[in-house]
Amino acid sequence: MNRILVDIDYKYEDNDRMVKMVSDFAFKMYFVTDVLGVRFTGIKVYETSKGVHIYLDYESERPLTPLEIIIIQLALGSDYKRELYNLRRARAWLDGEELESNWNTLFRYKYRNGKLVSHETVTEFSRFFEEYVMNRYNSLLKGEEHEDSM
Amino acid sequence: MTYCFYVWYIDRKICLDNDEMAVWRDYSKGRIGVAEFMRRAMSILRYKGVPRGRLYSVAMHILGLYEERRYTARLVIVDFDWTGRTEYCKRSGHHMVTECNVTGEFECIEDVFYKRENEIRDRLAESLWECYKMFLEEEYVFIRESSTSEGFSRFEITKHTEKEGITELSYSIHSASFYRANECGGAMRHLEYYDEKLTAYMDDAVSGFIYWLEVECGFHE
Numbered sequence: 001m002n003r004i005l006v007d008i009d010y011k012y013e014d015n016d017r018m019v020k021m022v023s024d025f026a027f028k029m030y031f032v033t034d035v036l037g038v039r040f041t042g043i044k045v046y047e048t049s050k051g052v053h054i055y056l057d058y059e060s061e062r063p064l065t066p067l068e069i070i071i072i073q074l075a076l077g078s079d080y081k082r083e084l085y086n087l088r089r090a091r092a093w094l095d096g097e098e099l100e101s102n103w104n105t106l107f108r109y110k111y112r113n114g115k116l117v118s119h120e121t122v123t124e125f126s127r128f129f130e131e132y133v134m135n136r137y138n139s140l141l142k143g144e145e146h147e148d149s150m
Numbered sequence: 151m152t153y154c155f156y157v158w159y160i161d162r163k164i165c166l167d168n169d170e171m172a173v174w175r176d177y178s179k180g181r182i183g184v185a186e187f188m189r190r191a192m193s194i195l196r197y198k199g200v201p202r203g204r205l206y207s208v209a210m211h212i213l214g215l216y217e218e219r220r221y222t223a224r225l226v227i228v229d230f231d232w233t234g235r236t237e238y239c240k241r242s243g244h245h246m247v248t249e250c251n252v253t254g255e256f257e258c259i260e261d262v263f264y265k266r267e268n269e270i271r272d273r274l275a276e277s278l279w280e281c282y283k284m285f286l287e288e289e290y291v292f293i294r295e296s297s298t299s300e301g302f303s304r305f306e307i308t309k310h311t312e313k314e315g316i317t318e319l320s321y322s323i324h325s326a327s328f329y330r331a332n333e334c335g336g337a338m339r340h341l342e343y344y345d346e347k348l349t350a351y352m353d354d355a356v357s358g359f360i361y362w363l364e365v366e367c368g369f370h371e
Contacts, residue, residue, distance in 0.1 A: 026353075074262035077227055086233075086248070088331060088335070088336075088337065088338050089249075089329075089335070089337075089338045091337035091338070092337035092338055092339050092340070094337070095337055097337075097339065097340070100251065100327065100340065102231060102233070102251055102303065105231075105233065105303040106303060107233070107299075107300075107301030107302060108301070108302055108303060108304065108305060109271060109275070109301050109302045109305060110274075110299065110300070110301040111272075111275045111279065111300045111301050111302070112298065112299070113271075113279065113298070114273075114275055114279040114280065114300075115276075116268075116272055116275070
């Protein structure tokens with residue numbers, strides 16, 4: 001399955017900022033589609049202790065390379081540390097080595113020294129995020145909403 | 151754990167939870183006398199709808215099946231992918247970044263898993279992490295880590311099944327891979343020659359975890 005994984009370490013402070021964050025994310029997806037031709041077909045969002053984990057299904061005429069995936073994830077606002085770790089994994093691939101299937105991953109349950117520090121949860125916010133983002137993304141694609149409204 | 155017994159002559163499957171099963175177990179091990187056993191067993195069976203006149207014989211029939219381990223238990227198979235990462239980049243010449251990925255599966259009694267999923271997952275995480283640290287120390291001259299991250303990218307039930315006469319839980323490690331970068335900006339390379347050794351360590355970790363799980367499921371009295 002083709003998937004883009006985004007780890008956003010940000011907690012909204014009020015409703016306005018939450019809507020802006022979600023709205024911006026949909027526009028970033030649209031921009032990726034517009035510029036690179038990568039079309040997003042599905043979304044799954046989970047809340048974590050620091051922010052959200054976003055799993056995006058996509059279709060692309062040509063397969064994306066690991067570097068392209070990392071850049072798209074960064075463009076969508078993913079945690080820079082995570083993407084730099086991904087880049088470090090991908091460097092071996094750049095040197096001609098095979099890349100493991102799990103090089104790009106999100107922890108559903110994250111631990112520190114064996115103690116649980118964060119886990120993915122479905123919440124009201126994560127459901128809202130999924131619905132709002134896909135609606136806005138699709139209406140941007142159909143041209144129902146003008147880019148200048150951003 | 152739920153124990154299910156098929157009593158052919160009333161054509162019924164009777165399922166007993168761990169507390170109910172303790173009545174038969176205690177009698178079987180001589181901890182309670184026959185009078186107390188019959189009183190408590192018949193009360194449980196009456197509650198489960200066994201007809202009058204059959205209570206005594208069904209209690210004894212279940213005792214026989216239990217002692218011959220002819221009961222079925224509902225199990226779940228849980229698949230997991232676990233990653234552990236350590237990093238030390240403070241002093242030049244001592245750079246060290248490591249990562250390990252472990253995939254595997256284990257069995258668990260269904261109702262125990264549903265009741266205690268978080269505790270079971272945390273326990274497995276702790277076992278894998280402790281074992282990974284041990285692997286680094288013993289095989290690799292471990293340098294104090296400045297940054298670590300660990301977690302499950304997958305921990306989910308993939309199958310429900312039933313087994314007869316279960317006395318232990320099975321598990322398997324599907325793969326264990328070790329990666330290392332000798333410089334902080336360097337590529338993470340898969341060091342295949344460590345995989346076998348890492349697999350042995352992780353097998354020990356899961357084996358210890360499974361023993362704990364078996365105790366929690368009511369085995370090993």
